[in-house]
Amino acid sequence: MCGETDPGKGAEDMLKGVGCCMIFCGCLGLGIWYRNQLTGRVRALHSLRDILELLAGEVRYGRDTLPECCRHIAKYLPSPFEEAFLGIGSKMEDNTGITFEEAFREGVDSILAELPLKPGDRDDFLNFTRQTGFADSQMQLRAIEQGMEQLGATERKLEKENDEKCRMAVGLGVMGGLLLVLVLC
DSSP states (O other), X not given: OTTOOOHHHHHHHHXXXXXXXXXXXXXXXXXXXHHHHHHHHHHHHHHHHHHHHHHHHIIIIIOOOHHHHHHHHGGGSOHHHHHHHHHHHHHHHTTOSOOHHHHHHHHHHHHHHHSSOOHHHHHHHHGGGGGTTOSXXXXXXXXXXXXXXXXXXXXXXXXXXXXXXXXXXXXXXXXXXXXHHHHHO
């Protein structure tokens, strides 16, 4: 009975192969997840900078007040920001005695809390609201542009740092998966 094979051996090998594939895919997935975490902050900063650019353009060319500008740009913003900016505009229109800074912070704080941002990033985005007492639209515009510059500088710095980190995260996921497969099989 030299040519006989154990039927259980084939099933065992197949389960080992499936297990190895699952371990490898899990490690690769972990590396990709970590890469997405690193790039999430950069994407969030880019979105906030885009919002400030829209607001600056509306102040520059529309010559409206900031609450009116918020209502005007709301239609160009993605879903959670659209509702927030419409709410900011309507709160200020109701004349409840709330300042623009309070209305703006109240409107966007919950959205900003969900984004992968650092506290300094949130402050850079919200800084212009502290300087809205200016009657001169040029001063308001300059305050918005300062926020854009700060967010842009942080974004560029992170993009430079994250390129290598992202490659390393995926590479370590692959190599870690291969190492586990070799050790366990």
